[in-house]
Amino acid sequence: MSVADTYERLFHAALRIRLVEERIIALYPSDKIQSPVHLSIGQEAVAVGACDALAARDLVFGTYRGHAFYLAKGGNMRAMFAELYGKATGCGGGKAGSMHLAAPEVGFMGASAVVASTIPHAVGSALAARHRKLDQVALAVFGDGATEQGVYHESLNFAALHRLPVVLLCENNGLAVHSPREARQAFGIAEHARGYGINVAVCEDGYDFMAVRAVLADAVSKVRTGEGPVLVECKTERYMEHVGVGEDYAAGYRSAEVAAEWKRRDPLCCEADLVARWTAEIAAEIDDAVAFAEASPWPSSDALLADVA
Amino acid sequence: MSVADTYERLFHAALRIRLVEERIIALYPSDKIQSPVHLSIGQEAVAVGACDALAARDLVFGTYRGHAFYLAKGGNMRAMFAELYGKATGCGGGKAGSMHLAAPEVGFMGASAVVASTIPHAVGSALAARHRKLDQVALAVFGDGATEQGVYHESLNFAALHRLPVVLLCENNGLAVHSPREARQAFGIAEHARGYGINVAVCEDGYDFMAVRAVLADAVSKVRTGEGPVLVECKTERYMEHVGVGEDYAAGYRSAEVAAEWKRRDPLCCEADLVARWTAEIAAEIDDAVAFAEASPWPSSDALLADVA
Amino acid sequence: MGVAHKLNDDLGAVCTYRDALHRSMHDAMTRDPNVVILGQGVDDHKGTFGSTLGLAEEFGAGRVMDTPLAEEGMTGIAVGAALNGLYPIQTHIRVDFALLAMNQIVNLAAKYRYMFGGRFEVPMLVRMIIGRSWGQGAQHSQSLQSMFAHVPGLLVLAPASADAILQTYPWIIEHHRGPVISLEHRLLYDVNFRVGAEAAATGDTPLGARVVRRGGAATVVATSIMVLEALRAADHLAQHAGIEIEVIDLNCVSHPDTRVIMESVERTGRLLVADTSWKAYGVCAEICRIVCERMPMALTAPVVTLGMAPAPCPTAKVLEDEFYPNLRRLTQELATLVLGREGRDVPLPDDASMADVYKRFKGPF
């Protein structure tokens, strides 16, 4: 496949995520989505580039900011909207909501709302993959804030010690809720990971899915051939507020200029022609998914006590 | 004070600790000490060198392997033996036992039997010292195994971020219970700490209290003048089994040769004349402390529910 | 004393739970320069749901410190700070995250004083917010008071009103020399309370239970937001069935006020326990233990217990509505407890959603 084809495929995937989240913004005031949403708008390229570098059998372990990775890994859009609506047909039967999307059938292994808590899952899953000789890579995605948690250190150490087939992908948007990294971290994420003997790659242009894809493809191939874990740090930018569907540049905790600069380079913001080419088609898909969610039944009372233990 | 004087002072202090622990070994079969003991024999120089580099007002946060630091920081020997005997006159009134020695009056701020759990206490205490303008350094002592815990990462990050006056002192005896570092750690302790921008010093000759003292004196002075935390890694060797009073080279998890090599350089093993000079005097002090413990009353029943909350 | 005084000044004034929190934070900082607040985002423009807003500006970043994401480490740091003369107030915007700090809370903070024979003190307050509101799901809505209350050495509170906060927080920060865990309920933050209207706790400290409504037909022991529900249910039953229910706000979960509970249960013979958490090994169980060890023969009917369904919290609103015990169920259970089968005929409160009511709720105490 040509570079141009790849570019278009990834652009389409990224645009699809953005339009889904823009639809969520539009729907949110109706209170039909009754759970907190953490939008990835601005960060789509990371999910799209990363998942494109994975094989279908590889596994992704996500976070509450999970729409982008769910879709990029191939999660069903109808099941996602139904989940946001709290419907029985949702990917979690309505029990999950936006923060706990999962699609095990395509290797999206769930998302946790406790920061950093799925990182060891990816490591453990890689341990199982090796044990079961699955030729499978696990990818943990997490934010910059997650690297402050003790379990991050524990996970890196174990993964490196046993040279497990896991990619540690940090979406570094420079913020944990409203706190800048300087208020939280004494270490550089990449340098720190090197301290474990972990291979490291940094992608400064996290808006550029092609760049992300290239870095990840290299990382995944190293991991797959048994070189041990790789940590990839992608610089990125979240355009919306931490949780919810608004913008909050006015709150003063970060700079609108930096965001504007980022947007000037973000293909989804610049390439009007490609956006125009696919918007209608994607909008129709979204319409269908939303209609599916609307038409779907609520979970039955039985569900309340089902699947507990 | 001359180097020779310092040497003798430290030798005396180290010998005192060794003789105390040898007495514990002798007493143990009598079942008068009814709690687990983790001996520091072989590691005394670290405690002695480190505490000598501290000011009296500085604070030490210890571990279950705490006899050496308790004594080196100036803890009362009678109160220690009484504590091991479970007596009311013990430093913890009999509630603490060997694993939880404390002597706040001389800045030994307690010891925990949960690995790594007092490291953040030292960091927090340094935060308080700065806040209260105390010109006081906090020292956290911990084993090599402790560096695997998540809280170690969290503590290093916070200490470095706020440039707190804390010394992080790792007694690296290469073992966690019976596990060698290679089975547990992918990182080098010193290199890893540098990843937080922490100043690091390594002392390869942990049997040599003068060397330890020199490294610590430098670290403490840097910390005191506001350069932020320093991590000191001291290589050392535990001669006895992990817990209990026996030797266990026969168990096969480590090499008796390495230990023998270490002992060949350990002043307490080589300098027969200095040992001979002070043994009787120290033995008398120990006799007195043991007699004190023997003669002391048991805690009263009231103590059971005292000081709970 | 000072507190009671102050409250009298405010008697009748309306104040939200959030305002009460903010005021107690502000007053503690003002009174003692060694009080510091440590928590994620405590200095941001949201200010811990408003409860720490503006404090960083007023008292400086050195006293109102944003922290890394490191619950275990930061709790240990707070313990260390407390050991060296500070009074740390730590915040968790969800109780759930405090599970990461269980070791420092249970193995260290709770035991430090006892373990060393009384030679150390760890005075500190850990504020944990119960995140319940729509769609918070399994990991952002738990109500874990029972786990903490099981552990000797911890004082565990579940303040149910602005008064409970204004009475207990200043007292604790000034007088209590050990670690305190307080579970604040997110849904109460916006509720208006009339200050000074609540019956004060009996006993020497403000920690005791509060009889917030008198009645002889049955005793309700409730915690946190369930106190509001119980009061609404009691009012409803008084109006529609002429039944007078006694409602006790437990307030301190770790040291339940057995005297107040037993006096009431022995009088009414009927007990309903309404807690915000799971029933098994929870407040529902503990209150049953209190009665069973003392005078189970005083009970004329089985005890009714209300708590979350025995499952993680589902996200979908329809399931969530069944997951949490609501006003209707509480009213129904109480009516049946008192009237037996005839209780089923008592008209129940209408459909207005609980959350809606809370937002407009003006507390009767």
Add this chain to the structure above:
Amino acid sequence: MGVAHKLNDDLGAVCTYRDALHRSMHDAMTRDPNVVILGQGVDDHKGTFGSTLGLAEEFGAGRVMDTPLAEEGMTGIAVGAALNGLYPIQTHIRVDFALLAMNQIVNLAAKYRYMFGGRFEVPMLVRMIIGRSWGQGAQHSQSLQSMFAHVPGLLVLAPASADAILQTYPWIIEHHRGPVISLEHRLLYDVNFRVGAEAAATGDTPLGARVVRRGGAATVVATSIMVLEALRAADHLAQHAGIEIEVIDLNCVSHPDTRVIMESVERTGRLLVADTSWKAYGVCAEICRIVCERMPMALTAPVVTLGMAPAPCPTAKVLEDEFYPNLRRLTQELATLVLGREGRDVPLPDDASMADVYKRFKGPF
């Protein structure tokens, strides 16, 4: 079925709790190549108090893995491994250290299945050893079953005998698709039991309670090592006072067998609960809830509860002896429960220290 069969073969054979553990580990590893053991020192010459000895040699380091000191991380790694087809058995040589893993246990393992609408399963066994023995102190001796049992999604066991292990572990590892927490008691490891002698659990699974002694004078519900104490007390009272006590081994703490408990309590009217942990919010409280919600009127006397003193565990033996409920106190309390004041005249067991007795103890079941 297979299990029952096997047990019959061994009927009457003597086996320690440790042997039962070792055998169940060995059998599980043999049966399923995806069973792995993860824990600190599982491959060393002590082998988790003997329970994993030799397994690394037999099954390889890839299946019996020593781990770093990283309880939270390793629990998360076990969860991830379980999500991807392994059956991890994780070990903690002290329950106390599992507090570091509370987030992974409570927020992740317990909720993973439910939170995603049943799309994942986390089959795993976490073995936690209650460290009680002399001088273990506040941080190495806790018995935290109640904290786990409070949380829906966890199956929590406190096996009291070799039979309990031989019956439950294989069944759980083969059939239960969720996380199991098992609290093994260190003092039981050396105790000899006659295999197959214990009454099997009633019900479809081996998880139910076991009536280990029949009697009509009072019901004792006991957990873990307190089952042995209760049996000794019951034997003593039968011999010295002609009183027949019924003893129930609770076995599964998270899903108590209410049928067996209520049947007994309704018959005897008298209940004593003996647990290894603190009473508040513990098993003592939970059993009281079970009775209170169903038939408190069946009680003819207040319930007696025995557990650790409400304090951290002190180290000194003299205090420790008062901290733990012992055979004498249990016997005394039972005698008084059944006979009232006259119970004080019943002769009590002699001074032999509990621990000594345990070491030589040959279980009656």
